[in-house]
Amino acid sequence: MIPWFALAAGVPTVFGLYWGFFETPDILSQQKEYYRIIFVHVPAAWMSMWLYLVLVGWAVLGLIYNTRLSFVMAAAVAPTGALFTGIALLTGVLWGKTSWGTWWDWDPRLTSELILFFIYAGYMALQSAIEDSYRADRASALLAIVGLFCIPLIYWSINCPDPTQCAALHARSSLSAIETNILIALWTMVFAFWMYSFAVIFVRVRNIILERERNSTWVSKLVGGDPS
């Protein structure tokens, strides 16, 4: 199943990029070609947020139904989510350099992304710090849920440090106002990132299960004849 996802990730990426580079007109004129960065920056940022929701979803399921697999899914999502957060940050910094002239500007959205990175890091750190996997799973699940509650507060506090008025550096343009060609390329990239995520996460789930069950007999039997 995994190879299919890999394929599903590869093709749209090529397609999305092609579209993004050749089909979209140079609407913002030659001086603003750098806007093409958004074709990785925006999808990556979206992925970082959606994957966190997925993580919390699995965490909640795990806590309610007490199923080990849910926790394994949550743990598998985390590194990929963190990766996309990192990509969003790095590309965001590069975007900032080109469009605002500085490497880092404490722009609220980018700063919130940084905090999200720390929240991912906290989740993974807590999981690896506790040796008992039963307790580790549940503790980090609870942490993720608490984090979810706090993220909107954190975002709003960074976005509006002054409660009486709010300002932001990211121009607030509604999605519908964006040229269709760009939208198509964007959504294609988002789809591609999702396929990539599925593939990578499922591989990781397999790895985690192998690692956790390494002392059990069914695993030894499975591996016995096949050292690939």
Added chain:
Amino acid sequence: MSTSSSSQAVLVLLRRDLTLAFRHRSEMFTPLFFFILVTALFPMSIGAERSLLQNIGPGVIWVAALLAALLSLESMFRSDYEDGSLEQMLLTPQPLSLLVLGKILAHWLRTGLPLVLLAPLVGFQYYLAGETLITMMLALLLGTPVLSLLGAIGAALTLGVRGGGMLLSLLILPLYIPILVYGAGAVAASATQSLPAQPFLLLLGAFLILAMVLTPVATAAALRISLG
């Protein structure tokens, strides 16, 4: 479950905690000394120019308060965890969240409140005066309980974990950001007279109420997870 026995239990717990803390008075002073020391470091490193200090004062004081709170968090549950009384608390018929609230209150009374009372001294260091000092005390009065409340979740999650102190800081600091932003904002607004400080204080009050309602539940859940 009768409400009178629950509130009785909380009062007993509160008295016990405070008595214990009073017996180990020196432990109470460490976070306070830390607070004063950190705030004293900045003028030494950045320079003692009056307007500069007035500018950075609110932020520095709040960050120092945050760090001092983090330092003191580990002690919230540790001694009870080590002598087994924490497990006893889990077994009593009284609702755990209520007991937790009592413990958090005790913690704040011995770490947060002294800090609030001590803050004007530090305020003088930073050339803050009169009304600003009062605003600062109010803001800290509203904010430090939230620090204790949120920190309790982290303390419960990292109970007994190796390297827990640093991990605790990594987990909790992102969650502290809204309080930091608005707390420092309140003091800054009052200092520069550019904005009314009241909206900030109202927001902090809202945070406090929200935290009082939600965090004991989360902390109780975390305690159950950590103690199995």
Added chain:
Amino acid sequence: MIAEFFSMGGFGFYIWTSFGLTFLLMLAEILYLRQQRRTNLKRIQRISRMNARSDS
């Protein structure tokens, strides 16, 4: 023309670095997972060999 494509109006460095980093990091993740899998399998084989030895 191709040179123009690569330079992207002078912003080539930023744009290509962005894309490059993205793909590099994704590739790194995939390779890391592969490595993890191989380590796991080796460990399991070692464990089953130890068990077999102690049984017989």
